[in-house]
Amino acid sequence: xxxxxxxxxxxxxxxxxxxxxxxxxxxxxxxxxxxxxxxxxxxxxxxxxxxxxxxxxxxxxxxxxxxxxxxxxxxxxxxxxxxxxxxxxxxxxxxxxxxxxxxxxxxxxxxxxxxxxxxxxxxxxxxxxxxxxxxxxxxxxxxxxxxx
Amino acid sequence: xxxxxxxxxxxxxxxxxxxxxxxxxxxxxxxxxxxxxxxxxxxxxxxxxxxxxxxxxxxxxxxxxxxxxxxxxxxxxxxxxxxxxxxxxxxxxxxxxxxxxxxxxxxxxxxxxxxxxxxxxxxxxxxxxxxxxxxxxxxxxxxxxxxxxxxxxxxxxxxxxxxxxxxxxxxxxxxxxxxxxxxxxxxxxxxxxxxxxxxxxxxxxxxxxxxxxxxxxxxxxxxxxxxxxxxxxxxxxxxxxxxxxxxxxxxxxxxxxxxxxxxxxx
Numbered sequence: 482x483x484x485x486x487x488x489x490x491x492x493x494x495x496x497x498x499x500x501x502x503x504x505x506x507x508x509x510x511x512x513x514x515x516x517x518x519x520x521x522x523x524x525x526x527x528x529x530x531x532x533x534x535x536x537x538x539x540x541x542x543x544x545x546x547x548x549x550x551x552x553x554x555x556x557x558x559x560x561x562x563x564x565x566x567x568x569x570x571x572x573x574x575x576x577x578x579x580x581x582x583x584x585x586x587x588x589x590x591x592x593x594x595x596x597x598x599x600x601x602x603x604x605x606x607x608x609x610x611x612x613x614x615x616x617x618x619x620x621x622x623x624x625x626x627x628x629x
Numbered sequence: 630x631x632x633x634x635x636x637x638x639x640x641x642x643x644x645x646x647x648x649x650x651x652x653x654x655x656x657x658x659x660x661x662x663x664x665x666x667x668x669x670x671x672x673x674x675x676x677x678x679x680x681x682x683x684x685x686x687x688x689x690x691x692x693x694x695x696x697x698x699x700x701x702x703x704x705x706x707x708x709x710x711x712x713x714x715x716x717x718x719x720x721x722x723x724x725x726x727x728x729x730x731x732x733x734x735x736x737x738x739x740x741x742x743x744x745x746x747x748x749x750x751x752x753x754x755x756x757x758x759x760x761x762x763x764x765x766x767x768x769x770x771x772x773x774x775x776x777x778x779x780x781x782x783x784x785x786x787x788x789x790x791x792x793x794x795x796x797x798x799x800x801x802x803x804x805x806x807x808x809x810x811x812x813x814x815x816x817x818x819x820x821x822x823x824x825x826x827x828x829x830x831x832x833x834x835x836x837x838x839x840x841x842x843x844x845x846x847x848x849x850x851x852x853x854x855x856x857x858x859x860x861x862x863x864x865x866x867x868x869x870x871x872x873x874x875x876x877x878x879x880x881x882x883x884x885x886x887x888x889x890x891x892x893x894x895x
Contacts, residue, residue: 562784565776567842583822611827612785614712614819 520598526590540569540577540584551607554581582613590616683778685758685836686862686890687847688872693856695750700728703753706852710837712825714813723804725834726755726849734881734893753849753857756781756802756834757881757889764794764803773831779862779890780836788830795831799882800889803833862890 482488497504529537539546541553560566561579569577578584589595592615600606694700707713707726714723732739734752762781764773772787773794795803809828819825823839826832837847850857860869869892878892 558784558786562782562786563774563776565778565838565842582824608827612824614821614824616821 517602520602522596522598523591523594524589526588526595528588528590539588541571554585554609557581581609586613586616591618592616593618682863683861684863684890685779685841686860686869686892687755687836687850688858688869688876688878688892688894689753690856690858690894691750691752692895693853694753696856699853699856700751700753702852703849703857704728706848707834709818710820710840710848711823711835712810712814712820714810714825716808716813721807723806723810723832724754724802725832726753728752729754735879737882737884738879752893754800754802754881755849755891756836757800757887757891758834758836760888760890761886763797763799763885763887767793767797769793776838780838781833782835782838783832785824785826785830785832790829790831792831799885799887803831805831 524537541549546553557569557579558581560569567579569579571577586592592610704726708715711725713725716722728751731743731747731750731752734754758779758781760779762773762775765775765781768774769791770787770789772784772789773781774784775781790805792805795805806826806828810825814825837845837849840847845851846854846859850859858869858872860867862869864870872894873892876894878894880889880892883889
């Protein structure tokens with residue numbers, strides 16, 4: 482093999498660059514192949530905390546909302562805007578006003594801890610909040626250290 | 630199975646006979662049944678029950694709008710309800726409800742030697758929610774559409790910002806968001822119950838559909854009930870029809886055949 486030394490160095494550099502993503506991941510996460518932790522969206526908003534324990538129910542049941550909320554919200558959008566129907570009756574017969582801002586976000590007023598958690602994890606960036614206003618999150622008071 | 634020519638012709642002839650006779654028999658015994666079957670649910674489609682017709686419309690009392698402060702309070706009510714940005718220049722202006730003079734509002738109708746009073750009156754302009762909306766005809770994505778109650782609505786989710794509707798609208802009622810409207814809005818003055826828009830969509834007056842859904846009057850009408858009236862044009866006894874029976878009115882650019890539903894009482 483002619484110029485074996487040059488070829489081997491070139492191959493080494495190529496392999497290093499080719500596997501760059503893995504190296505970076507290893508440096509950042511501490512170990513190779515470690516998955517990002519499964520997110521746990523929080524539901525401890527003031528509005529939800531105010532409700533009695535057994536009243537804390539979403540529009541549909543938890544599993545349905547987890548898997549199908551995007552379709553539900555899409556249907557809501559068309560119902561409200563195009564069909565002029567702003568009332569949703571769920572499986573149990575309970576009525577809700579169709580509105581992302583006034584129904585969903587009223588309880589789930591913690592976009593960062595609720596919506597973003599999973600959306601970031603799943604690598605999706607829905608454009609809901611380009612228009613719909615995110616409720617202002619009350620700034621949490623930082624725990625103060627001991628004062629002298 | 631073997632078959633000679635004679636047998637084949639016999640069978641073919643008999644089949645033809647049965648086919649023709651069969652259809653003939655159907656026609657003879659129960660006429661129309663075959664046609665109906667062929668055309669799906671043919672002739673007997675039950676007519677849909679006619680709903681109670683609603684056709685929203687508005688009257689604007691031109692003289693009352695001339696009184697100081699009336700126009701401003703209408704515009705302010707509209708803009709704060711719908712989170713409408715103010716960029717401070719007319720090029721980027723977002724128009725839902727705005728003020729113009731007679732000459733521009735009723736372009737083409739200006740008389741020679743017009744009286745100074747009318748010349749200086751402020752006219753409230755808004756989307757006319759036309760019966761034949763040209764904006765709806767040109768929209769390539771059906772982002773703008775006419776609802777059954779006559780309101781020309783926008784679905785900002787579908788708007789691709791092509792601005793055909795702006796070219797089509799003869800009233801200048803549509804505005805393009807050149808910039809993120811939130812840049813020109815005060816976060817503390819948001820109406821939290823209504824969204825903003827985003828950069829790159831066209832927007833316009835929505836006749837306060839979100840308020841109508843809650844049985845509230847449009848924000849501008851609520852702000853100045855002495856000058857504006859809102860009601861059902863399809864109902865001969867409604868408030869707007871009674872007003873229109875008593876007062877003479879004008880509509881903008883009638884000659885274009887868009888059939889506006891905003892009436893200016895003179």
